[in-house]
Amino acid sequence: MSGTRIPYAGIATRAVALGIDAVLSQGIFIVGAALLGLAGSLVGELRPAWLVAFLAAAGWVLTGTTYFAGFWAVTGQTPGMRLMRIRVVARDGAPPHAARALIRVVGLVLAIIPVFAGFIPVLIDNRRRGLPDFLAGTVVVYAGAELALDELAPDESLVTRDMSGQPS
Amino acid sequence: MSGPGPSARDAADLAGGLALMGLRLGGAAARIALRPARVATRAPVVGPRLRRAVFDLRADGATARIHGRAQLESAVAEVLAAPEVERTLDRMLAGPLTEALGRSLGEHRVVERLAGELVQSGAIEDALTAALEHEDAQRLFESALASPGLERLLATAFESRLVPELTDRLLHSPEMHAVLEYVATSPEVRRVLTEQSSSLADEMVGGLRTRTESLDDAAERTVRGWLRRPRPAAG
Numbered sequence: 395m396s397g398t399r400i401p402y403a404g405i406a407t408r409a410v411a412l413g414i415d416a417v418l419s420q421g422i423f424i425v426g427a428a429l430l431g432l433a434g435s436l437v438g439e440l441r442p443a444w445l446v447a448f449l450a451a452a453g454w455v456l457t458g459t460t461y462f463a464g465f466w467a468v469t470g471q472t473p474g475m476r477l478m479r480i481r482v483v484a485r486d487g488a489p490p491h492a493a494r495a496l497i498r499v500v501g502l503v504l505a506i507i508p509v510f511a512g513f514i515p516v517l518i519d520n521r522r523r524g525l526p527d528f529l530a531g532t533v534v535v536y537a538g539a540e541l542a543l544d545e546l547a548p549d550e551s552l553v554t555r556d557m558s559g560q561p562s
Numbered sequence: 563m564s565g566p567g568p569s570a571r572d573a574a575d576l577a578g579g580l581a582l583m584g585l586r587l588g589g590a591a592a593r594i595a596l597r598p599a600r601v602a603t604r605a606p607v608v609g610p611r612l613r614r615a616v617f618d619l620r621a622d623g624a625t626a627r628i629h630g631r632a633q634l635e636s637a638v639a640e641v642l643a644a645p646e647v648e649r650t651l652d653r654m655l656a657g658p659l660t661e662a663l664g665r666s667l668g669e670h671r672v673v674e675r676l677a678g679e680l681v682q683s684g685a686i687e688d689a690l691t692a693a694l695e696h697e698d699a700q701r702l703f704e705s706a707l708a709s710p711g712l713e714r715l716l717a718t719a720f721e722s723r724l725v726p727e728l729t730d731r732l733l734h735s736p737e738m739h740a741v742l743e744y745v746a747t748s749p750e751v752r753r754v755l756t757e758q759s760s761s762l763a764d765e766m767v768g769g770l771r772t773r774t775e776s777l778d779d780a781a782e783r784t785v786r787g788w789l790r791r792p793r794p795a796a797g
Contacts, residue, residue, distance in 0.1 A: 400778075400779070403778070404774075404781065404782055406775075407777075407778055478770075478771055478774065516782075518785060520794055522778075
């Protein structure tokens with residue numbers, strides 16, 4: 395381990411934070427679904443079954459999206475990330491806006507679908523970014539790390555340039 | 563142990579009575595004999611000489627008394643140190659006297675009275691304080707704690723059937739309920755418990771963070787090593 399601490403959060407810390415958040419968001423969904431199911435059973439059984447499955451899936455997506463995008467947009471930290479003392483920041487050093495947070499949620503899903511392969515770039519990228527970060531233009535840093543704004547500027551290697559040499 | 567017979571006792575009593583009567587008669591005769599001497603001490607010429615002679619006699623008597631006491635003391639010490647006294651005492655203690663003495667001590671509550679008197683006077687408290695403050699007592703206590711004998715004794719005591727019974731009685735006692743209620747409702751105890759719990763949780767999470775950060779670096783180093791892509795200098 396080098397003497398200087400890298401400000402960007404690595405794959406293990408992010409994995410632990412994601413695991414904690416997954417448990418919490420699933421817990422919230424299960425409790426909410428149970429309460430709704432209890433309330434529904436008082437007024438009558440919901441039919442047909444596909445509608446129940448659709449509503450459950452929609453509720454699951456909504457819960458997850460609200461949980462992750464909400465926490466990222468408001469504080470830059472989900473509870474799991476807070477516990478692991480890491481945070482998401484946009485290029486201006488502030489928590490990402492709602493739109494950027496939503497894009498990051500989409501990126502998170504896309505990164506998880508191929509057996510978490512979307513997180514492999516974290517191991518080789520100089521800013522330890524994964525697919526969600528590339529899509530949303532964010533980085534994940536340790537909460538106590540000091541970051542200069544120029545460090546958060548777009549990566550030169552990823553910026554396409556026109557014939558005049560200006561970034562496009 | 564059989565004592566002397568009735569006839570021997572009667573003879574001894576008679577001898578004692580005769581001796582006492584002799585002493586009384588002697589004393590009365592001496593008083594009668596000294597009466598003229600007392601009158602003579604008040605006479606003008608003979609009186610002072612007689613008083614001086616009486617003074618000298620008193621001084622001689624006092625010296626003889628002191629000397630006699632010293633001799634008596636040494637004689638008593640000699641008697642007490644004699645093997646006969648030791649044997650006599652041994653026989654007395656081996657006999658029924660010990661039991662009789664114990665019964666008498668119990669009947670008259672001698673031990674309780676003595677203990678009460680000692681407690682009231684504060685002598686026991688002073689003695690206990692002095693004993694506890696003495697460094698020898700501390701050393702003795704430490705060596706007792708370290709001894710295997712005490713360990714065995716405690717193990718036996720804990721295995722005793724009295725322990726569950728005592729524990730049960732203790733747990734159901736009102737005093738224990740009061741103590742538990744105090745502990746459960748005490749703000750100080752709650753504060754300490756909260757502090758300890760939060761510091762334990764902080765320690766656990768801190769340890770987890772340190773480990774995952776080490777793992778971050780190790781994983782990245784390994785993959786970059788495979789790809790022969792060194793990490794640029796940080797900071």
